[in-house]
Amino acid sequence: MAITATGWLITSDVVHEAAFRIDIPEQDRGRWVLSYLPTNRRLSRNQAMAGMVLAEMIVLEQPHPAGLDHEVAQLHATELDCTLHDVMSLLALRAPAGSTEPEPPVGPTDDRLRSAAALAHGVTSFAA
Template identity: 40%
Template sequence: MTIHTTEWTMTSDITPEAAFRDTDTADGWHLSWLPDRQLTRAQALAGMRLDELLSDPHMVHDRMTQARVDVYADELGILREQAVILLAKRMAARLEKELRPKGDPTPPGHGPRTGRSLTHTIEPPFVHG
């Protein structure tokens, strides 16, 4: 797990989420998975570390990892469960987009006759508290 940082971005080698420096403020940052919150650089880094820990299925049951997750979530002012839900929704949206036929702007299961039923269900990752 490595977070690559520059003056303007933070990216991960295991997750597609990222942090970006806000061009409108001197030291404001935003996380791709928490876009409506302006953060400090330290908070953005905590958000990236949180995402990496939650993205590693081998760490789900590790107590020390869960304690670190709680510390990073607290630094962002959210609960671990909120972070899991937000990241799971982002993952589900990416998967749904990948499953959409090329050139079809309508998400699967949202056509005029199909209503809201999907052809399959995308399950978010499960994390024990």
């Protein structure tokens, strides 16, 4: 997990998310925006950092669901005024297309013996 933080930008080498500081002259100047949250949400720097850490925790633990420390993750989500489920859903919606390819069905090679669900995984079957 490598998060890079400067005075105006927080990035990660694990997730394709970022947080940036608003520097235009307006009432929210100095507040932060997190890329996976709605754009009207303004955060403190600590909240933005918690959001980046949480995004990395979720993405790094995807292959190992039992490995996610739900208590720590929930604390980070609470700091963002969100639930852990909300954050996971927002990150899932932003996942790159094709990032979770379905596994090919395992079963008989004769199409007559395969289920409709197995055939729906991109396999075309023609009856003669």
